[in-house]
Amino acid sequence: MIKVRDLVVGFGERNVIDGFDLDVRRGEILGVVGPSGAGKSVTLRAIIGLLPKKAGTVEVFGVDMDKATWDERLAIERRWGVLFQQGALFSSLTVKQNIEMPLREHTHISAKLRDEIARLKIELVGLKPEAADLFPAELSGGMIKRAALARALSLDPDIVFLDEPTAGLDPIGANAFDRLIMTLKDTLGLTVYMVTHDLDSLTTVCDRIAALKGGKLIAVGPMSEMVRNDDPWMQEYFRGERARAAGIGAAA
Numbered sequence: 704m705i706k707v708r709d710l711v712v713g714f715g716e717r718n719v720i721d722g723f724d725l726d727v728r729r730g731e732i733l734g735v736v737g738p739s740g741a742g743k744s745v746t747l748r749a750i751i752g753l754l755p756k757k758a759g760t761v762e763v764f765g766v767d768m769d770k771a772t773w774d775e776r777l778a779i780e781r782r783w784g785v786l787f788q789q790g791a792l793f794s795s796l797t798v799k800q801n802i803e804m805p806l807r808e809h810t811h812i813s814a815k816l817r818d819e820i821a822r823l824k825i826e827l828v829g830l831k832p833e834a835a836d837l838f839p840a841e842l843s844g845g846m847i848k849r850a851a852l853a854r855a856l857s858l859d860p861d862i863v864f865l866d867e868p869t870a871g872l873d874p875i876g877a878n879a880f881d882r883l884i885m886t887l888k889d890t891l892g893l894t895v896y897m898v899t900h901d902l903d904s905l906t907t908v909c910d911r912i913a914a915l916k917g918g919k920l921i922a923v924g925p926m927s928e929m930v931r932n933d934d935p936w937m938q939e940y941f942r943g944e945r946a947r948a949a950g951i952g953a954a955a
């Protein structure tokens with residue numbers, strides 16, 4: 704679904720991402736981890752074209768994004784949805800209006816159909832129908848994540864990019880969100896690219912994990928490979944106290 708080659712991204716003289724390759728396979732949930740500041744969000748933004756690359760290529764659905772025509776690019780953007788770290792909902796719009804926004808931008812469907820689709824997505828992500836008319840300031844953290852996910856799903860994408868979807872949620876809320884992602888993957892055949900620090904999410908929902916450190920990709924594979932990696936950060940992360948508490952040691 705996505706093929707990243709020799710990616711370099713930086714600001715001024717400094718390179719945050721220093722040349723790596725990464726593939727995202729159809730139908731998988733790929734978890735992206737790494738120390739704070741490792742460039743996880745920067746990589747996500749570079750893949751979806753919100754940040755310029757200094758070098759390298761990004762192919763999505765087999766199309767080189769640098770060579771894509773305007774129409775090709777728009778067609779590809781229609782096939783992905785993004786959930787940003789803080790949800791990034793428009794504060795002056797209701798939940799339903801937020802979900803309708805991509806439909807307004809990318810389609811010519813009628814207001815009635817937009818309304819129906821938005822209400823369906825609200826149901827799909829487990830929000831109550833009444834949430835449709837609430838403004839973001841009236842939502843809890845978990846509801847914001849669900850509303851943002853509903854917006855990311857509004858165009859029935861093939862891929863969703865999630866930037867720390869469970870950050871700020873209590874363990875029960877995080878767990879429910881993880882289950883939702885798995886259900887969506889199973890029922891809609893979604894491919895998921897998920898930046899996360901959440902060890903529970905990595906264990907329960909991710910098929911593969913990509914670990915970023917020092918601008919490089921230091922490991923890609925299933926959890927069983929992560930726990931065996933001898934990089935000190937990987938050891939601490941995947942074999943430390945919190946990992947043991949999440950039951951990850953058992954995977955070693």
Ligand SMILES: Nc1ncnc2c1ncn2[C@@H]1O[C@H](COP(=O)(O)OP(=O)(O)OP(=O)(O)O)[C@@H](O)[C@H]1O
Nearest residue numbers: 714719737738739740741742743744745746898900
């Ligand atoms: N627009 C920008 N201008 C300059 N530097 C930036 C910009 N965006 C990100 N950076 C820098 O790039 C580095 C990587 O940031 P990024 O947000 O990708 O980290 P991260 O791995 O997602 O971290 P965290 O886990 O803390 O969210 C950081 O040092 C950050 O300061």
